[in-house]
Amino acid sequence: MKQDLKGFFNPKSIAVVGASKDSRKIGHAALKNILISDYDCKLYPINPKESKILGLPCYKTLMDVPSSIDLVLVSVPAHLVPTVMKDCVQKKVKYAIIISSGFSEIGNHALEKEVADIISHSSIRVLGPNTMGFKNASDDLDASFVFGVPRKGNLSLISQSGALGIGMIYLANNEFVGVSKIIGVGNKLDIDDDDLIEFFSNDPDTKVIGLYIEAVKEGRPFMNAIKACDKPVLVVKAGRSGAGARAAASHTGSMAGSDTIYSAAIKQAGGIRCRDIVEMFDMARALAGQPPMKGNRVGIITNGGGLGIMLTDACEENGLTVPKLSAQTAEKIDEIIPDLVKPNNPVDLVADAGFFRYEASTKILLEDPTIDGIIIASVHGGYARPREFTGAILKMIREKRLHETHQKPILGTWVGGKEFEELVFDLKSAGVPIYPSSWRTARAMYSLYVEGQRLKREALQKENKAKGSKKMRI
Numbered sequence: 001m002k003q004d005l006k007g008f009f010n011p012k013s014i015a016v017v018g019a020s021k022d023s024r025k026i027g028h029a030a031l032k033n034i035l036i037s038d039y040d041c042k043l044y045p046i047n048p049k050e051s052k053i054l055g056l057p058c059y060k061t062l063m064d065v066p067s068s069i070d071l072v073l074v075s076v077p078a079h080l081v082p083t084v085m086k087d088c089v090q091k092k093v094k095y096a097i098i099i100s101s102g103f104s105e106i107g108n109h110a111l112e113k114e115v116a117d118i119i120s121h122s123s124i125r126v127l128g129p130n131t132m133g134f135k136n137a138s139d140d141l142d143a144s145f146v147f148g149v150p151r152k153g154n155l156s157l158i159s160q161s162g163a164l165g166i167g168m169i170y171l172a173n174n175e176f177v178g179v180s181k182i183i184g185v186g187n188k189l190d191i192d193d194d195d196l197i198e199f200f201s202n203d204p205d206t207k208v209i210g211l212y213i214e215a216v217k218e219g220r221p222f223m224n225a226i227k228a229c230d231k232p233v234l235v236v237k238a239g240r241s242g243a244g245a246r247a248a249a250s251h252t253g254s255m256a257g258s259d260t261i262y263s264a265a266i267k268q269a270g271g272i273r274c275r276d277i278v279e280m281f282d283m284a285r286a287l288a289g290q291p292p293m294k295g296n297r298v299g300i301i302t303n304g305g306g307l308g309i310m311l312t313d314a315c316e317e318n319g320l321t322v323p324k325l326s327a328q329t330a331e332k333i334d335e336i337i338p339d340l341v342k343p344n345n346p347v348d349l350v351a352d353a354g355f356f357r358y359e360a361s362t363k364i365l366l367e368d369p370t371i372d373g374i375i376i377a378s379v380h381g382g383y384a385r386p387r388e389f390t391g392a393i394l395k396m397i398r399e400k401r402l403h404e405t406h407q408k409p410i411l412g413t414w415v416g417g418k419e420f421e422e423l424v425f426d427l428k429s430a431g432v433p434i435y436p437s438s439w440r441t442a443r444a445m446y447s448l449y450v451e452g453q454r455l456k457r458e459a460l461q462k463e464n465k466a467k468g469s470k471k472m473r474i
């Protein structure tokens, strides 16, 4: 019986096989990352030549460690990995992370099969080979050899590419996207995307799941895991084009498969396919901080007509609608906008719109039952002060009660230069989803719509199930 993943991200004891005194080596970096983590666990360096590394007593082999071990990080050349894995099995280690490269990704399938055979009759769960490991930001454990500390949050990331996974940490920090856990799956010898989706589905620190994949090993379990997951799953599937598929084959040995089939299957399972990492983070920011849309009707508020039109196009092209305002709402909007414009959707507040027009119009749309989500937009057109726009959004987003009562998402978008960017920085750090592009804003809103639909389906299924079991009792 295979170990479940419950203790994988929270091991009580960790050994690093291939720990080294040499600070240029991966085994040194891995040991140091765990050591400097603000995380309470027993830590054992393993190296046949050393008695102490980084101040910790060192053991010649895993078998010499006097107590049990939950997690082993393996950082020795590939040909030594089978011996280490035999020790892991004999020592009844619960989890192992094989950092070492030199397996199926370079065509060495026989070596990977040898490791698979060694673990096949044991309960151990293995991540990799060819992986960076994981970072558990929620619990401050860094079980990887790479630098970078993610900002804490609710997005858990699964990456098939190690380098991209590392880049994602820095990009997420830059974009103010908080991360709970980030994990590199490498060659997916044992622990696969579906195992992790299932784990994150039950992880209280995870609100949104994001994946970078080049291929899945088995389609059915992957799709079933997304289907069963009660959290939004964002998927970047690379290798869309013929040339991209060729690149994936030479990168990780992945067969990218038919892109159309992937798109359809991800959609059918209830996941959201993203074009790239930036789009995934845009959506994650919205999903982690805003309520989902109950329907697809968007209300747009802008001080620039052109930006309003671009947002309308982008929304409509993404399956959302920008409906005409109801007579009642139009009447209310008419009272706050200048006489030279008529109340429409997009609501044109005119170039000199300040705090009041933004705040009052947003509140009116929040109260309108024919609107499911709101985009507030600002162009630094030379009249209006961006501070009044960002101030109005901050105030409304922070007014928890207002937000909770209406259960409608509010997203921001802007067009401008450096002065605006500095203000947007304040908004991002306060967790407000705001984007410098109408397309990106519409895509983020689309993800909130898909999530709303998913929740509706889930509620319906629960209701039908409850009805069914009631009938059974009768």
Ligand code: COA
Residues within 6 Å of the ligand: 017, 018, 019, 020, 021, 022, 025, 026, 027, 046, 047, 048, 049, 050, 060, 061, 074, 075, 076, 077, 078, 080, 099, 100, 101, 102, 130, 131, 132, 161, 162, 163, 184
């Ligand atoms: N048990 C424990 N330690 C052992 C050992 C064993 N059976 N056999 C050797 N060692 C020690 C070595 O003596 C060395 O320690 P030292 O510096 O004190 O001499 C240490 O383990 C590492 O072995 P070494 O031969 O120096 O290898 P390395 O550190 O240069 O490279 C890997 C090892 C795993 C890092 C390398 O083979 C590799 O795969 N690199 C790529 C990793 C990667 O990019 N992964 C994917 C990321 S996305």
